[in-house]
Amino acid sequence: MQEKIWACAQCMTCAARCPFKNSPGGLVAIMREVAIKHGMQSAKDVLRPFGRVMLKLITTGNQLSPDMIQPDHFPDWGPNIQKVQGDLKVLRKAIPMKTLQTTDTAWEVSLKTSVEMYTIWEMTGVLKQLETMDENLYDVIEDFIDEKREEYDDWLDAHADEKEDA
Amino acid sequence: MSNPTNPTNEPRGIAGHGAFFQPTNLPPEQAERATEWVRKHVDRRAIDLGSRMDDVREHMWALEREGEIIVHRITDAHRPRMVKTLFGWDKKIPTAQLWHHKSCGQCGNIPGYPTSLLWTMNELGMQPGRDYLDETDQTSCTAWNYHGSGIGNVESLAAVFLRNFHQAYVSAKRMGHDVGHFFPLVHCGTSFGNYKEVRKYLIESAELRERVKKILAKLGRLIDGKLVIPEEIVHYSEWVHVMRNDVASRLQKIDVSNLRVTVHMACHYNKMVHEDAIYDPEVMGGNRAATGTGIAQALGAQVIDYSTWYDCCGFGFRHIISEREFTRSFTIDRKIKVAREEANADLMLGIDTGCVTTMDKNQWIGKAHEQQYSLPIMADIQFAALACGADPFKIVQLQWHASPCEDVVEKMGISWAEAKKKFEDYLEQVKAGKIEYLYDPKLAMSMAA
Ligand code: SF4
Numbered sequence: 001m002q003e004k005i006w007a008c009a010q011c012m013t014c015a016a017r018c019p020f021k022n023s024p025g026g027l028v029a030i031m032r033e034v035a036i037k038h039g040m041q042s043a044k045d046v047l048r049p050f051g052r053v054m055l056k057l058i059t060t061g062n063q064l065s066p067d068m069i070q071p072d073h074f075p076d077w078g079p080n081i082q083k084v085q086g087d088l089k090v091l092r093k094a095i096p097m098k099t100l101q102t103t104d105t106a107w108e109v110s111l112k113t114s115v116e117m118y119t120i121w122e123m124t125g126v127l128k129q130l131e132t133m134d135e136n137l138y139d140v141i142e143d144f145i146d147e148k149r150e151e152y153d154d155w156l157d158a159h160a161d162e163k164e165d166a
Numbered sequence: 167m168s169n170p171t172n173p174t175n176e177p178r179g180i181a182g183h184g185a186f187f188q189p190t191n192l193p194p195e196q197a198e199r200a201t202e203w204v205r206k207h208v209d210r211r212a213i214d215l216g217s218r219m220d221d222v223r224e225h226m227w228a229l230e231r232e233g234e235i236i237v238h239r240i241t242d243a244h245r246p247r248m249v250k251t252l253f254g255w256d257k258k259i260p261t262a263q264l265w266h267h268k269s270c271g272q273c274g275n276i277p278g279y280p281t282s283l284l285w286t287m288n289e290l291g292m293q294p295g296r297d298y299l300d301e302t303d304q305t306s307c308t309a310w311n312y313h314g315s316g317i318g319n320v321e322s323l324a325a326v327f328l329r330n331f332h333q334a335y336v337s338a339k340r341m342g343h344d345v346g347h348f349f350p351l352v353h354c355g356t357s358f359g360n361y362k363e364v365r366k367y368l369i370e371s372a373e374l375r376e377r378v379k380k381i382l383a384k385l386g387r388l389i390d391g392k393l394v395i396p397e398e399i400v401h402y403s404e405w406v407h408v409m410r411n412d413v414a415s416r417l418q419k420i421d422v423s424n425l426r427v428t429v430h431m432a433c434h435y436n437k438m439v440h441e442d443a444i445y446d447p448e449v450m451g452g453n454r455a456a457t458g459t460g461i462a463q464a465l466g467a468q469v470i471d472y473s474t475w476y477d478c479c480g481f482g483f484r485h486i487i488s489e490r491e492f493t494r495s496f497t498i499d500r501k502i503k504v505a506r507e508e509a510n511a512d513l514m515l516g517i518d519t520g521c522v523t524t525m526d527k528n529q530w531i532g533k534a535h536e537q538q539y540s541l542p543i544m545a546d547i548q549f550a551a552l553a554c555g556a557d558p559f560k561i562v563q564l565q566w567h568a569s570p571c572e573d574v575v576e577k578m579g580i581s582w583a584e585a586k587k588k589f590e591d592y593l594e595q596v597k598a599g600k601i602e603y604l605y606d607p608k609l610a611m612s613m614a615a
Contacts (some may be wrong), residue, residue, distance in 0.1 A: 006484065009478055009480070009481070009482035009483070009492075010314075012359070012433055012437040012438045013437055013476070013477075013478060015438065015440070016436070026363075029312070029313065032316030033316050035316065043316065046484065047315050047316075047317070049487055049488040050314065050315045050317075050484065053315070053487065054315065054317060057306065057308060061305030061306060062274070062305070063270040063306045063308070063310050064270055064274045064275070064310075065274050066274050066275070069275050076494065076530075076531045077527040077528070077530060077531070077568055078529075078530025078568060079530075080568065081527060081568040082568075083564065083566075083567065083571075083572070083586070084559070084589065084590065084593075086593060090593055090596055090597055091593070093596045093601055094560070094592065094593055094596045094601070095563065096281055096285075096560065096561070096601070096602055096603050097277075097605075097610075098300075098605075098607035098609075098610040098611075099273075099300055099610045100273050100277050100280070100281075106268070106269075106270040106271070106272075106273035106274035106275075106306075107268050108610070109302060109304070109305060110303050110611075112303070113303050113305055113612075116329060116387075117326075117329075119381065119385060120322055120325045120326060120329065120381060123325070123380070123381045124318075124321040124381070125321075125322075126317060126318055126319070129317050129318075133317070
């Protein structure tokens with residue numbers, strides 16, 4: 001059972017088909033939450049390859065970024081996963097939307113937005129879930145969050161000074 | 167009969183994954199009969215309306231009357247158009263004053279998705295900063311992660327929903343407009359499905375509202391002490407759908423009637439909260455969700471039906487990262503191969519992030535399994551932008567795709583080699599800091615930090 005809940009593709013085909021309007025896929029999601037809450041080994045095994053996504057999501061509010069989708073991470077996608085080769089930074093600058101000219105987040109997320117996310121993670125127990133699953137990852141994330149909060153406080157101070165000067 | 171995968175015939179069940187999986191070995195007619203009810207159910211829209219299917223929006227209005235929540239309304243200024251959903255209910259789709267709620271998968275991996283959408287809006291005369299806004303103050307919905315890893319919970323998903331939609335509600339103030347000016351347009355299919363599930367939980371559970379209110383208060387994201395919930399959750403493909411005839415009649419430059427097009431419907435668009443997906447009697451007889459197909463028809467392409475249209479793409483949230491054999495087998499067997507062999511398709515259109523990525527990136531590996539199928543994959547709006555004369559590289563950003571999109575571009579009468587050369591020259595300009603934008607970059611910055 002432990003392994004089977006992780007096999008679900010969360011496609012919700014079952015939800016639309018069930019004559020009793022149940023959602024087995026939804027139930028699977030809840031069972032996964034329970035597996036994590038109890039720190040089950042199957043959940044730990046399954047989540048190990050998710051570390052990078054998790055780190056990205058928790059610290060920036062984005063789930064993936066262009067620098068994660070490079071050929072060396074996905075050899076099975078073939079040698080030509082892009083049709084124009086070149087420096088990732090330049091290729092991203094050639095996207096005509098300002099918010100997308102990033103390489104380490106999918107779009108530019110303002111610092112204030114990320115700091116708000118940290119509050120959500122803390123107050124909803126998500127950081128606690130992470131601590132149960134992967135203590136090392138949790139430590140890295142905690143340090144990162146502290147740093148970003150300081151950066152934001154500095155920005156607020158500087159901004160307040162500017163206001164006073166004006 | 168002896169079963170080659172289970173010679174001792176121990177009862178192990180027939181469904182499952184990995185070693186657990188074993189075929190039913192039913193003869194074709196019996197297999198057909200065994201699953202007939204499933205196909206009937208989804209193809210004929212025979213879902214029993216019954217008294218149990220509730221329209222959550224009615225409860226939302228009641229909560230607003232009781233002073234519990236603020237509903238971010240779609241007003242005449244949003245120039246709404248009406249559509250019908252699965253059960254014939256009305257849904258209002260705003261067509262102007264839109265807050266682009268981006269998708270991390272699209273922006274990170276298929277950037278031609280949002281750029282084609284904004285380009286189309288510009289071509290229709292929409293003015294950035296007044297008719298739409300793309301800004302930095304938003305997060306992912308976080309649902310890809312939740313569905314893949316189980317990290318997160320209803321409360322965190324609800325807090326993210328409310329945070330992002332509160333920002334949409336107040337975002338126009340810095341431009342001197344009233345609150346509510348911009349209405350959220352959700353780019354991602356998973357965000358769309360997830361937000362609708364979350365809306366339901368929020369409306370049905372006073373306890374959840376109480377708990378997230380504390381979080382939103384701490385973030386300074388309540389209005390008069392109340393939560394803000396949008397009147398409708400609107401997917402970008404719904405905007406494309408209601409604008410399809412405008413796009414075709416006002417913008418189309420290239421005849422695409424020579425193209426055989428298949429459409430993959432995103433599971434989280436039409437299965438997750440299925441009652442809210444658009445159905446239109448003019449699109450596949452009303453038997454399929456209409457988005458994606460509607461725009462292909464309006465542009466005059468030949469839309470070809472195929473037997474596995476209802477199947478998932480194989481993305482699986484965690485599977486695309488850590489069960490890649492499942493993802494690539496599923497996408498090749500159930501989608502690419504069928505679209506090529508059965509529909510003889512020139513192109514597969516998607517309306518969502520994960521599906522386009524999965525089908526686009528998992529074709530090359532087929533060679534290792536003697537499954538040499540290749541099929542160009544792109545989003546409905548990328549195809550529409552191409553048909554309307556958008557540059558395949560600068561705007562449609564096909565350089566990020568792995569599937570043979572150059573074949574479709576050539577069939578549309580555009581020289582891929584010339585367009586590519588032009589783009590490579592443009593990259594030299596970009597290096598020199600001469601970048602062309604779809605809107606004034608200053609509009610994107612919601613704060614200096
Ligand atoms: S249980 Fe439901 S959501 Fe999960 S893979 Fe099966 S049909 Fe899809």
